[in-house]
Amino acid sequence: MNNPNNSVLATLVVLLLWRVKEIAEACSCSPMHPQQAFCNADIVIRAKVVGRKEVNSGNDVYGDPIKRIRYDIKQIKMFKGPNEAVEHIFTAPTSAMCGVSLDTDSSKEYLITGKKESDGVHVTLCDFVEPWSDLTHTQTLSLNQRYQSGCVCRIVRCPSLPCSIGAPEECLWTDGVLESSYHGKQAKYFTCIPRSDASCNWYRGSHAPKKEFLDIEDP
Template sequence: MTWTMNSCFVTLAILFLWRVEEMAEACSCSPAHPQQAFCSSDVVIRAKVVGEEEVDAGNDIYGNPIKRIKYDIKQIKMFKGPTQDIDAIYTAPSSAICGVTLETNGKKEYLITGKLEADGTMHVTLCDFIEPWEALSATQKKSLTQRYETGCDCKITRCTSIPCTISSPTECLWTDWVIEKIYNGEQAKHFACIKRSDDSCAWYRGSAPPKKDFLDIEDP
């Protein structure tokens, strides 16, 4: 009887450890405003995915092979990145470790943000901002070339519950979650956090460039 109880205890302990490992491996990301994603990324491109294959990416510290998914892409436009075109992006093979799944029929266009590795390859995760091009608002599309970069010195602070405040005039308070209970709300779709003429930052609505001495939020 004692042996049976000990055996059950060991089995439960093993199952518990497996569950902890699974939870530890699960991908977890903090929501980011599209402008934050643009500013923190090495590469921002518009592209179609035209192919997919699993490739070897060396070995881990235990000698086990590391697999990656390689997506062959057709770059349409680069908004931020190296001088040469990107013809492939790499990601982990599972969503549990932040791997990204993309359509590979070459029909859907994506906005893809990611990191540039030392060898010149582009890597993406579920924490990067990757959206179908058609799902972006007109302001988001325009801001990729006209607005987001001018506000990269500003800080967007996410508000998750009331009250929430900013601690610096260079911050913009992102309130989509507390107001609409979604992160892809009005501020994400239609606003950019822009540095003003007095070096403070404020939300700016619309895709047209702000006035040279812009001081207040205004609708063009």
């Protein structure tokens, strides 16, 4: 006769293993300033999502199909990338696997950054994907040239105070500790760009700075 305690124990072990698997598979991303996201991306576009479909993307090591979500998009403008328009982007099917969920209402526009792979453009929760209407005026203008000009610089996140930079080409990103949000003033209104002496500093503004500018100077 089976011991009911063994059945309960087996069930608990299965649930525990499932929970461990969920934790192991959970998506984890380091906070990233929009300028960093731009510089790290292969593709940066403004687009509308017009369709969604689950597709197979090959097989894993066990022979099981790898599921992906394919979003069909209508590209409005390309800020960074190849000459040809992007028509589809791919992402994982769940947020636990870093999949991005986008609204297929074609009236909604997004800023999408992603990586170019052999089978197309892939986007994850670790990329910068935001509704276009949520961007500040400075962010939208910085996409045209400002972020690109600062790709030679390095933005260093401040995890806790005190903190400091370790090289002249670095800018210290303090939104997380000073505003308890990584969508603070530096993310919304500032760009880390080089000066004539090759050092980098924060610059606030959407127009080109003077040849020599003061830190966080408005134009």
